[in-house]
Amino acid sequence: MTIKEKYVPGLEGVIxxxxxxSFLDTAKEKIIIKGEDLIALSKNNDYLDVVNLLLEGExxxxxxxxxxxxxxxxxxDLPEKVIELLKLLPKQTHPMDAQRTGISMLSGYDDDLDDRSPSANKERAYQLLGNLPTLTVNSYRVLQGQEIVAPKKDLSYSANFLSMITGKLPTELETKxxxxxxxxxxEHEMPNSTFTARVIASTQSDIYGALTGAVASLKGNLHGGANEAVMYMLNDVKTVAEFEELMLKKLQKKEKIMGFGHRVxxxxxxxxxLIVKKAxxxxxxxxxxxxxxxxxxxGERLMEREKGLYPNLDYYAAPVYWMLGIPIPLYTPIFFSARTAGLCAHVIEQHENNRIFRPRVNYIGKAYS
Ligand SMILES: CC(=O)SCCNC(=O)CCNC(=O)[C@H](O)C(C)(C)COP(=O)(O)OP(=O)(O)OC[C@H]1O[C@@H](n2cnc3c(N)ncnc32)[C@H](O)[C@@H]1OP(=O)(O)O
Ligand SMILES: O=C([O-])CC(=O)C(=O)O
Structure with missing residues (x-):
């Protein structure tokens, strides 16, 4: 038995x-997407601009x-049978699991599933981005025993998504x-969900499978699930003082506080x-x-003082979702819907220039001869 390489838990810093x-340029404090800075884009552009940037390169x-x-x-519009399938899910199903099941089922409607070419994958990406608001909202509504809502094609992409969620016509500020x-x-470079999608795609598996795996990854509260956990924590208390007390208790118990810290x-x-805090x-x-x-x-001040830790996107996204009137169980599915653009770009790139991911281990088990 030989120990070959130094093992880095969580693959921290491993390329x-x-x-x-995309690239997180921490030295320049920029999130680079195809040469553009995501933060600058968030001030002057909208989601569909970034979708185009990710999938078309400009x-x-x-x-x-x-x-x-x-x-x-x-x-x-989703295939009718997808809605029928969602209606069969047990009512306690988590909306992320319903979303995952729906995405998985969509592969069955693809007439050319074996085509891994960039053009075929790109068309699938657009199809998924069109499907996802309807799938995300209705999978949740079905679990709640509510009626299916139809998308409104006269609204913008984001206004339609939000209005399907809240049942109201959003204001300009809410839509923005x-x-x-x-x-x-x-999109955010190589988080766990993107890594998952690329690992799956590297076996020559299809984009639906890669995204299905990515939903499961994003569900965890160390990743996308943190936004829901933050809101539950905020809702557990009624005042600033109670919130501080709750956080201190969690820290004393060595619990992680959701919405803080980030590998990068x-x-x-x-x-x-910072942008979402302004919102x-x-x-x-x-x-x-x-x-x-x-x-x-x-909470932000307390975590800086006690732990030297800072908020991640999910910390401020949670109260923003809340103030937009969005039900908490939809926070992570919405994150996934948005991330579909980046994930599809990664699957396309992986399929275009592929080598199967197959790392090794350092064996620390029972001795053998
Ligand atoms: C959009 C997103 O997906 S952003 C991520 C959302 N996830 C969260 O908000 C969950 C809470 N945060 C965390 O669990 C982590 O900070 C992660 C998962 C984001 C990053 O994990 P890692 O890079 O592996 O950092 P790791 O967990 O090793 O933390 C390093 C140290 O900081 C502490 N720490 C990190 N995050 C937190 C936190 N949120 N609360 C309390 N302590 C924390 C750890 O306990 C550890 O301390 P130690 O060295 O004394 O043991
Ligand atoms: O980059 C990460 O590890 C997690 C994250 O913030 C994201 O996926 O947006």
């Missing part, structure tokens, strides 16, 4: 891929953007903030969280209610 899609002209939105709208969340969640941004605040300020001012903002800011 898993070469990619032309920001769209206004005509291209209209064409992109029309293309997604052609895929808003929801769209900004989708944009900020769209450990010593700084996630730049996306929370806007929504709080509009509602004339600063309580969630004050609680979150107090």
């Amino acid at each position: 898993a891929s070469e990619t032309a899609i 920001l769209p002209s206004s005509l291209e953007k209209v064409a992109l939105e029309d293309k997604l709208k052609q895929h808003y 903030i929801f769209d900004q969340l989708l944009l900020l969640y769209s 941004y450990m010593k700084k605040m996630d730049p996306r969280a 929370l300020k806007e929504l709080s001012a509009q509602a004339g209610d600063d309580l969630l903002l004050e609680m979150c800011e107090a």
Whole structure:
């Protein structure tokens, strides 16, 4: 038995891929997506611009953007049998699991499933991006015993998604903030879910399988599931003082506080969280209610003081989702919907230049001769 290489738990700092899609440039404090800075894009562009950037390699002209939105709208309606399948799920099914089941089933409607070419994969990406708002919202509604809602093709992509969730026509501010969340969640280099998708794709498996695995990865509360956990924690208390007390108790018990820390941004605040914190300020001012903002800011100060840890995107996304009137169990499925753009870009790239992922281990088991 030989020990070959130093093992790095969690593969911290290990280079898993070469990619032309994105890079967290911590030295320059930029999240690079195909050469553009995601934070700058979040101020002047919208989610569909980034979808185009990820899948076509450039920001769209206004005509291209209209064409992109029309293309997604052609895929808003789901096959009837997908809805029927969702209705068969046990009522306690987590919405992420329902979303995962729906995505998995969509592979059965693909007439050319064995085609791994970039053009075929790209068409699937657009189809999935069109399907996902309808799938995400209705899988949750079915579990709640609510009626299916139809997408509204006269609204923008993000306004339709949000209005299907809340049942109301969103204001301009609400649509802008929801769209900004989708944009900020769209792609983030090599998180666990993207790694999962690329590992699956590297066996020459299809995009549906890769995304199905990625949903399961994103569900965990060390990853995408943290946004829901943050909101449950905020809802457990009523005042800033109670929130601080709750956090201190958790720290004393050596529990992790959801929404803090990040493998890549450990010593700084996630730049996306700063943008979303601003959105929370806007929504709080509009509602004339600063309580969630004050609680979150107090939590942020406490974690810096006690642990030297900073908020990640999920920490401020949770109260923003809440103020937009979004049910908590949809927070992570919405994250996944947004991330579909980045995940599809990664699967396309993996299929284009593939070598199967097959690492080795250091054996620490029972001795053998
Ligand atoms: C959009 C996203 O998916 S962002 C990630 C969302 N996830 C969360 O918010 C969950 C909470 N955060 C965490 O669990 C972690 O910070 C992760 C998973 C994000 C990163 O994990 P890692 O890079 O493996 O860091 P690791 O867990 O080793 O933490 C390093 C140290 O900081 C501590 N730490 C890290 N995050 C937290 C936290 N949220 N609360 C309390 N302590 C923490 C750890 O206990 C550890 O301390 P130790 O060295 O004394 O043992
Ligand atoms: O990068 C990560 O590890 C997790 C994350 O923030 C994301 O996926 O957006």
